[in-house]
Amino acid sequence: MPEQFHRPVRRPTSAFDNIVGTADAAEQSRVAHATASALLERARRDDSGVITERLLAFASEHGIDEVAELWSHAPARSLPGALWRLYLLQTAIRADPALTAMLYERGRVELHTADAAIAGAPAPATPDELAELVDAILRGVFRGDFSVALDRAAAYCRVQASGATHVADDCEPTEPDRASELTRRALRLATYAGDLSAAGSSWRRGDLT
Template sequence: MPEQFHRPVRRPSAAFDNLVGSTDSIEAVRVAHATASALLTRARDDSTGESAERLVAFTAEHGIDDIAELWAGAAAVSLPGALWRLYLLQLAIHSDPQTSALLYERGRVQLASADTVVAGAPVPASPEEIVALIDTILRGVFRGDFAIALERAAAFCRVQVSGATDLADDYEKTEPARSTGLTARARRLHAYAGDLSAAAGLWRVDGLS
């Protein structure tokens, strides 16, 4: 993926290291946006790529709770909302790469669109390759073209939506509980895809904050 930097990211007034959570809803929104902007700026300003690598590996070392405290309540189509959804997607794939690869492959076969090309997974993709793909997409957020990274993530979600929906149909009569779970997963991924695509569009017109 080419490393393009279309524009500088707005810096918050406070340093990222000194920002903390708040129970006040207005302050929590301010903190969410400020930390997201500061984190993205820090990673993009680091020409060594070390900051980006640490951020890609963050959830494996620290879990999701610290990120959730900052960004989970942010609007879906916002900078912190987009980053939160990307981290949730990464966590889900790292937690169960076998199921993620199964859904992706089933969706790839069923879906007649360019989403598989946009997402960029190998054909067919192993669980390890699916994990590598989501890490590559997240790395693109911090070092490459932010909008393209969001669009790749959205495309990945749409492929998995197709796979989860198709697999849910298979289990509807024999394992209804599993079918219900897959349907819920498809619904959630569909929402993520729409949110990430909308965020990519706003980023391109300098409207994502």
């Protein structure tokens, strides 16, 4: 999987440079949760949707800056941790849309669950349609039912993980290195699915922070 899936683009300068570079872990955690809450609250208060579209466009074009980098250190099943994983999904499909679409389609065919229907992509889905699906999920985070958006993202990850696992099995006899890479990708996506699903449950209980 491309490196972008782990660590999206970081902008070189920011007002948060000193926080990222010098603050202790407790302060970084406080700032991560505060920025995630503020971003979500501001976007959800904007009925016009302008802020949401700007967030999506910025992340698509530039990756994630130092504010979101703070989120990468937050617990997986927290608000900043969930937002971080959602943006990683967007970054991954922008980095390699053809591979992402291929893995999703393979997973859709092989995974005999409702996950593909929950995620909501066309069948089969083109790379552009999958990119739009991820954007639609992010719009749901900022404008719709947050827990539903997290459930859709978790389902999307499960379909992708299934596809990566099956393609890895196909590659194992002739391309063992590629098979190992895809297996790691499948494990990472399956972990994201569990984290996002748990975050959705926490949001419904009112204790996702």
